[in-house]
Amino acid sequence: MDYFLTEEQQMIVDVARQITEEMIIPQRAELDEKEEFPAEILKAIAKADLFGLYIPEEYGGFGGGCFEMVLALEQFGRGCVGIATSFAASALGAYPILISGSDELKRKYMPVIARGEKWAAFGLTEANAGSDASGIQTTAVLDGDEWVLNGTKQWITNGGDAQIYSVIAITDRSKGPRGASMFVVEDTDPGFSYGAKEKKLGIRASSTRELIFKDCRIPKERLIGRQGTGFFTVMKTLDLSRPGIASLGVGLGQAALDEAVNYAKQRVQFGKPVISFQAVQHILADMAIQLEASRSLVYATARYINTEPKDMAKYSSMCKVMATDMAMKVSTDAVQVLAGYGYMREYPVEKMMRDAKILQIYEGTNQIQRNVIGQALNKEYSRN
Ligand code: COS
Numbered sequence: 471m472d473y474f475l476t477e478e479q480q481m482i483v484d485v486a487r488q489i490t491e492e493m494i495i496p497q498r499a500e501l502d503e504k505e506e507f508p509a510e511i512l513k514a515i516a517k518a519d520l521f522g523l524y525i526p527e528e529y530g531g532f533g534g535g536c537f538e539m540v541l542a543l544e545q546f547g548r549g550c551v552g553i554a555t556s557f558a559a560s561a562l563g564a565y566p567i568l569i570s571g572s573d574e575l576k577r578k579y580m581p582v583i584a585r586g587e588k589w590a591a592f593g594l595t596e597a598n599a600g601s602d603a604s605g606i607q608t609t610a611v612l613d614g615d616e617w618v619l620n621g622t623k624q625w626i627t628n629g630g631d632a633q634i635y636s637v638i639a640i641t642d643r644s645k646g647p648r649g650a651s652m653f654v655v656e657d658t659d660p661g662f663s664y665g666a667k668e669k670k671l672g673i674r675a676s677s678t679r680e681l682i683f684k685d686c687r688i689p690k691e692r693l694i695g696r697q698g699t700g701f702f703t704v705m706k707t708l709d710l711s712r713p714g715i716a717s718l719g720v721g722l723g724q725a726a727l728d729e730a731v732n733y734a735k736q737r738v739q740f741g742k743p744v745i746s747f748q749a750v751q752h753i754l755a756d757m758a759i760q761l762e763a764s765r766s767l768v769y770a771t772a773r774y775i776n777t778e779p780k781d782m783a784k785y786s787s788m789c790k791v792m793a794t795d796m797a798m799k800v801s802t803d804a805v806q807v808l809a810g811y812g813y814m815r816e817y818p819v820e821k822m823m824r825d826a827k828i829l830q831i832y833e834g835t836n837q838i839q840r841n842v843i844g845q846a847l848n849k850e851y852s853r854n
Contacts, residue, residue, distance in 0.1 A: 550825070622682050730808065
């Protein structure tokens with residue numbers, strides 16, 4: 471379907487597609503197998519100027535928004551959700567600075583992130599604070615001209631490979647969600663270290679580690695926005711980033727459909743290609759319907775978010791749920807269509823199925839997304 475992209479948007483798709491076809495697809499199986507961080511591919515993405523897609527021009531970026539990121543992430547997700555996650559996580563780490571940071575912080579960090587010279591990461595999750603984001607225990611205390619951070623963040627994408635971290639910590643426990651603040655921590659800061667690399671079911675090319683803060687001292691200017699606004703910055707960050715996760719689902723769904731149709735056309739059973747059997751056609755048709763419906767909602771949502779509306783949380787969550795549930799279903803169906811071959815590592819669909827699962831979990835489980843949507847509906851209908 472023609473989604474009437476502008477010339478610039480089409481160019482983003484073309485550049486991202488070229489990197490996907492020339493670098494990501496040929497390397498994905500090996501990086502997945504070796505659980506290796508895709509540093510060379512990220513450098514190529516930087517060279518193609520895609521790291522600054524969502525960053526305003528005045529801070530060295532391309533000046534696009536959520537939709538432009540969605541277009542690039544869909545292409546990368548078509549190649550490998552693990553590699554695409556490493557790219558997406560840098561934006562997740564940059565958004566808090568962009569959303570709430572001072573001009574000084576933006577000038578310091580945005581240009582290097584936009585050029586892809588330094589990678590960013592986002593430190594929210596802790597052992598006892600997953601869905602319950604406001605349950606974090608990491609603390610930050612002001613001591614003279616420095617903040618002192620103590621605590622451990624868990625399952626941080628790009629942890630240990632990124633150089634710039636946006637981290638949330640409690641600055642006043644008595645104030646609940648208004649007692650948390652965000653900070654920029656750099657990889658070289660004293661008292662900052664990492665845990666061991668996690669071993670995962672899927673997205674194995676991405677790195678996941680703990681961030682450990684032991685009397686980690688950072689300059690007081692690294693506070694992002696005002697003290698006490700950290701939880702709100704986190705929520706707004708996730709509103710912006712979740713359509714990106716949805717678009718990874720769309721890319722993955724497209725790749726799974728491509729594999730399933732191509733296989734069904736060449737696999738002969740009972741003397742005919744299996745695509746000639748209605749049982750297979752119906753599976754493929756349902757895959758295609760769900761995929762296109764998801765893509766339409768993701769594009770519409772991302773375009774809407776580009777206009778900075780107040781009610782973006784509901785739509786952001788809607789497209790995240792729809793496209794990532796689709797990705798899980800469609801990749802599972804692709805394995806079914808390829809059957810025994812689909813279950814083998816020689817074919818790419820088993821990896822797609824493994825990778826799809828995380829999309830329903832990270833950046834807020836799909837159960838949490840439904841909570842966000844339900845609460846928004848409750849509020850909306852109370853007003854009317
Ligand atoms: N934008 C701005 N403000 C928001 C917001 C948003 N999207 N969502 C919530 N807030 C505000 C609320 O309005 C409320 O402020 P008021 O007290 O002034 O009304 C405050 O934040 C607290 O909100 P709420 O009571 O809804 O917070 P909860 O602790 O119940 O948590 C959820 C809300 C569950 C939605 C949140 O914790 C969440 O998103 N969890 C998932 C976290 C996640 O995605 N983790 C994945 C790891 S990150 S890769």
